[in-house]
Amino acid sequence: MREPVISIQNLLIESSIGQKTILNKVNLEVAKGEIVGLIGESGSGKSITARVLLGLLPSGMNVRGQIFFQNENLLTMSAKEHRKLLGKEIGVIFQDYRGSFTPFIKIGKQMAETIRTHHVVSKKEAKNISLQVLEEMGLDSKRVYSSYPFQLSGGQVQRAAIAIALALKPSLLICDEVTTALDVMSGEKVLDYIDHIRKETGCAVLMITHDLMQAYKRTDHIYVMHQGKIVEEGDPEQIRCYHQHPYTKKLCSCLLSLPGENNLVVNERVNSI
Template identity: 40%
Template structure:
């Protein structure tokens, strides 16, 4: 008899998040998200700023702002994350799920040396028998991400942007988490460093067998370094599927627009870029229909009146699977 499929590492179903609005109103920030991630799998959450990507990550980390209300199901290895209290989260954050935040210079403590900050989760979660062993483990972690012992003794401001990003990755991995969330880990880095950081994350996923949720606005850079893509807009999923397939055959008009807007290799400095008119709507501007309809070249009247159902792969009235 064949073995039943193993449950996913991360299972998100029907996730909705609302935030306090003016005059006692509620603003719907995330709407009915479905995501899953297996051990050793990488998934990129793609979309423009304001699409809801970071809020999704904060939900998975139990770091939502006061007044946020959450509905749906979110579990990690079968444990419901929405049922954890703050004491439980103290045991889970860093140990079971960890996050690389966008700005390493603000995420790192400016008053502590890098080594001390990487040691902290090791000591906190008792992953080493004594401080000497914790120090050795932290140094090994820093070496794995490409930082030398001399850089381990530096303060954050003494490192370059790429070195600080590597230190932040080492700190997130120090607790040996099952799930790593990387929120725009290549922000403010040059093109070479962006590729290096993404290649490092890809290698670490393969080595450790952990799950990686990579958040980015850069479809072209990210897509070739993950196994699956999920495209978000206005707090909803627009399209999801294998990365290679979505690159060669994007289906949703928003995915097509993101892909068309990329610079072409060999196009030169004067190459024209296809611009997507308009901007991501604010939470107060999102109506009952598809949030992308004001910018969509295929929009029809019902797109504004009713949100298309999520099929597990696509949410669009005008494109079928």
């Protein structure tokens, strides 16, 4: 039976300046152990959806609707209660991985700081947990722990950013365009790792992306967002083959213009002849 970790119901966000509707009655659900893709073009409202979950909406926004995280409404709980969930129960990996760390504080210190904010552990214990997570990410844990972000390569910082998001084993992991700033190979590695973590810990993953191909390949369920609305949802196969909304059709047509597997098979045959 599906066990929703996060359930967004009729979420409506309006900008108080100019009464502009940013999100319009959005309904979205991510269950335990599931990877759900939220796709759409830039400015469609994907990142705002992530920000509302993180309590990071800019001021001057009116929010209505309900967001249940493990049966508790995020929109009615106090700021303090919401804060306590962040980092511990809700982890996030940002697109701008360099901006995931304060540049003048060592990565290890920032990891230990996060752990000690949510758990009563000694500095040494926090360090051990951090080193272990960094190790699991395939990093030279001791070096990364005692390095400043600018002393590491982009890929290392990204993996450290994933490590800090996963250090406290969150129930929900939000990945906001995590591969946009990476090259294809590094991006694939990161996604493989997220998939591995999902299988291992059973956490729910909300993958925000504008890459339809990535969503097809990596997710269990897809929501298509257009101009602040969820215009279509379904499993990857359904979205790809049986889409109905013109926007989804347009998105899929962009993909279909690439050579498909069948074409490649034909080409191979031609070559062999």
